[in-house]
Amino acid sequence: MQDQIDLTDRWKLLAGVRFDQFHQDYENRLAGTTQVQKHSATTPRAGLTYLLSDRASLYVSAGRSFRPNTGADESGGAFAPQKGKAFEAGAKWQSADQRLSGAVALFDIRKTNVLTRSPTNANFNIAAGEVRSRGAEADLAGRLDAHWRLSANLAYTDTEVTRDNNPALLGKRLANIPRVSAGLFAIREDRLASGGRYGLGGGLVHVGERTGTATDTYRLPAYTTARLTGYWQIDPRTRLTLDVHNLFDKTYYTASWGAITVLPGLGRQVVAGVQVQF
Template sequence: MPWLRTTAGLRVERSRARFTDNISGVTGRTEDTAVTPRLGVTILPGNGFALFANWGRSFNPETSTRPLVDRAVALPSLGEQFEAGARWESRDGLLRASASWFRITKTNVRVAEPAPSPADRQSGEQRSQGIELDLALQPVKGLAFEAAYAFTDAEVTADRTLLGRQLNQVPRHAASLWARGDVPRHVGVGVGATIVDARFIDPANSFRLPGYARFDAALYLQPLEAVQVQLNLINIGNARYFENGNTNNNFYPGQPRTLRASALVRF
């Protein structure tokens, strides 16, 4: 059936690890085994459309040497992912669009205990779900646009203390836009924007980093057939923002205005 494509896989994973804490002298070992299947289906109804759905499970063995509360034995983190959506491409390839829904569930995820405790613990269950939209357009020769948007609802769905909290470092809304124009004599100019919503930085949701918008630009040059030069101006407006953090007084600032040059020579 040329209109139907399927994929299937089955993986058996086994992990062994030994660790030693040189400060406390505590030693230990872990050994975990898991079977992780995956399935995928794509339907091609014609006229440039494609409908798809995927399902799979994941296995992430525990390898951190940070202690767990109550000296608990660390369990591997297990995950399950669903995704479904649609893609479309025009016959001439100048317009492409896609939309998808996803849902990811993870168990036994390591989270930090509130200060001053130096230990971690494993959260019961975390769930992320949302939609992703992508659009690529080339209205005329030498001019192209790309846009993307993601909505993510990420929260703790099973835990003794964090139930209902939003996952840290996950913005609810995020978007990007990039435009590129090529002019004669091998010269191109690009401009774009990245927009990120506010997000929490700790599991307890006690502090939220503000959202931000950053604007970038690029210049593409090809003086010779085998030589390409690219100049990138990152954060044109020198906006002050924080990319992430891990406590209410430990933040990581975003990149300030930066000019970067690169060259590619083919032999």
């Protein structure tokens, strides 16, 4: 349940609350045991926005979160639910012609019982005591003119285990989360002299270096991949598309699975399609 209240012409208040109930039976047939979990949580959220003008605003928000964890640890114990609290502040902007929009934000998120791969047995997860994630995000999207459409984003995320019963995890980053990530995409669209429309563009995706395990025993290298895309709108009902992912067939790794498995990214992919509306 939530509601937005106009305090004045410029000040807007958003407030809400959510109630969750969770019931889980975890049965271990090898051990012949059953664990029953019952949890409930009330999670409020609130936000305050100040309108600088019709095109720009500042905001702050805060809230709590609750999410059940499924599965069990190596000893067969069911995981307690994940709980968290988040704070965010930022600004939003839109151009006078409403073609472009952008946003910047600072955030600080703290969560307890976050599942991560066990440093001693990669077949199981463990629940970290408390994890902090803080950083900044920026994005820009829209049309530069009648032909060019653009989207760009940049994020910096600093993660750290701030409290845990295992001293080997304290101060470590969360596995598989890069400090820096970014994306850029642009496409040019226009009419054809023979009728119809076309679009031709491309983009880049960058993912920074990541830790491979909970105890940071190895790192996954940063990577940048390129993409090309195009379409031909033959008529209002028919469109041909062509996409080339990982244009330069770069070798990269998307994620790790503890100390025993690293997942490679897909090689170059060429995907063609036909869309017909009936």
